[in-house]
Amino acid sequence: MSVNGILDNYDFENITIGVLGSHSALEILDGAKDEGFKTICICQKGRELPYQKFKRLSNEILILDDFSDLIHEENQQKLRDLNTIIVPHRSFVVYLGIENIEKRLKIPVFGNKYILKAEERQLPRNQYFLLREANLMLPRIYESPAQIDGPAIVKIQEAKRSLERAFFIVTSYEDFKNKSDSRIKSGMINQNDLNSSIIEQYLIGTYFNLNYFYSPLDNDVEFLGIERRLQSNIHDFTTSVPARNQLDIQIDLQNIEVGHTPASIRESLLDKVFKMGDKFASACLKEYPPGIIGPFSLQSVVTVDLDIIVYDVSLRVPGNPILATTSPYTKYRYGETFGVGRRIAIEIKNSLKQSNLAKLVT
Numbered sequence: 001m002s003v004n005g006i007l008d009n010y011d012f013e014n015i016t017i018g019v020l021g022s023h024s025a026l027e028i029l030d031g032a033k034d035e036g037f038k039t040i041c042i043c044q045k046g047r048e049l050p051y052q053k054f055k056r057l058s059n060e061i062l063i064l065d066d067f068s069d070l071i072h073e074e075n076q077q078k079l080r081d082l083n084t085i086i087v088p089h090r091s092f093v094v095y096l097g098i099e100n101i102e103k104r105l106k107i108p109v110f111g112n113k114y115i116l117k118a119e120e121r122q123l124p125r126n127q128y129f130l131l132r133e134a135n136l137m138l139p140r141i142y143e144s145p146a147q148i149d150g151p152a153i154v155k156i157q158e159a160k161r162s163l164e165r166a167f168f169i170v171t172s173y174e175d176f177k178n179k180s181d182s183r184i185k186s187g188m189i190n191q192n193d194l195n196s197s198i199i200e201q202y203l204i205g206t207y208f209n210l211n212y213f214y215s216p217l218d219n220d221v222e223f224l225g226i227e228r229r230l231q232s233n234i235h236d237f238t239t240s241v242p243a244r245n246q247l248d249i250q251i252d253l254q255n256i257e258v259g260h261t262p263a264s265i266r267e268s269l270l271d272k273v274f275k276m277g278d279k280f281a282s283a284c285l286k287e288y289p290p291g292i293i294g295p296f297s298l299q300s301v302v303t304v305d306l307d308i309i310v311y312d313v314s315l316r317v318p319g320n321p322i323l324a325t326t327s328p329y330t331k332y333r334y335g336e337t338f339g340v341g342r343r344i345a346i347e348i349k350n351s352l353k354q355s356n357l358a359k360l361v362t
Helices: 003-008 025-034 049-053 067-071 073-081 090-096 098-104 127-133 173-186 191-195 235-240 267-287 328-334 340-354
Strands: 016-020 038-044 060-064 084-086 152-155 168-170 198-201 206-215 220-233 255-263 294-302 308-314
Touching: 016 025, 016 090, 016 340, 025 038, 025 049, 025 340, 038 067, 038 073, 060 067, 060 073, 067 073, 067 090, 067 098, 073 084, 090 098, 127 267, 127 308, 152 173, 168 173, 173 191, 206 267, 206 340, 220 267, 220 328, 220 340, 267 294, 267 308, 294 340
Parallel strands: 016 038, 016 084, 038 060
Antiparallel strands: 152 168, 152 198, 206 220, 206 294, 220 255, 294 308
């Protein structure tokens, strides 16, 4: 069943915005409610409490034994009966899996679901490929640990929690071997994942997550704003413990994201920021037609030379609820401050007015 065939049976006067209850669901639901949409939150049993507590956000909560049960036909039919458009985020990709999303999910997904796999660094035509095609600056990628000749970050997931990062920083091949062995022995990572991990040059500078939105309706890339990540146990350890004492505390630092903080960028750098978004959206259109639809994020470092280097890409809703109340950039464009969730709802509402919702979903 094609997405157009599904939409043929939808009641466009009663569209429901659906999302998995994880990652950035509250932001998506809140934006949908602000624009007057009905909403449904799909929760895994035992993880539904936050969505029950924020009663305003969900017209209905669908509780499943496991997130992956969404693929079962009876659950998909329930969502189709509600005229549901699913908004993807990182947990959606991790828990359902790319193959299920591309081949078995028969519910319209906001955006281009076929570009989601490009976030996986081990795959061809991945985010590095897209950044190079866009002619954007990115870190050096080491083909082998033996090549490490300065600060580098090993990008690997935790062995037991695939959604969590077990990234670690090394400075040499010997340092890589020692830290890898320690983490394998502790059970934090495993050898198979280490063998396929990505080793990037560790960039020195100020970290910004640059958040954009491509509108197929307007054929325009909007800059929505910036946030920075709070990470445990790195953030407050490195900012509150003096450097001379850090060496005496034997702990493994991890890049587990636990929160967000707002930021802005100096006005003279906005020209670069805008051009980066335009170039990346153009590369996505060329390589993964119909390209990026809706939100994307270029996680970047601004160096002392004021170069902006992209070290990670989000090709769906990034986790940045702080934008909804702190971004001056939506205020500059629209006269009011709002976040990614509401911007998605605005785009869907506009498509319904123009009778071209099919341009926004796959």
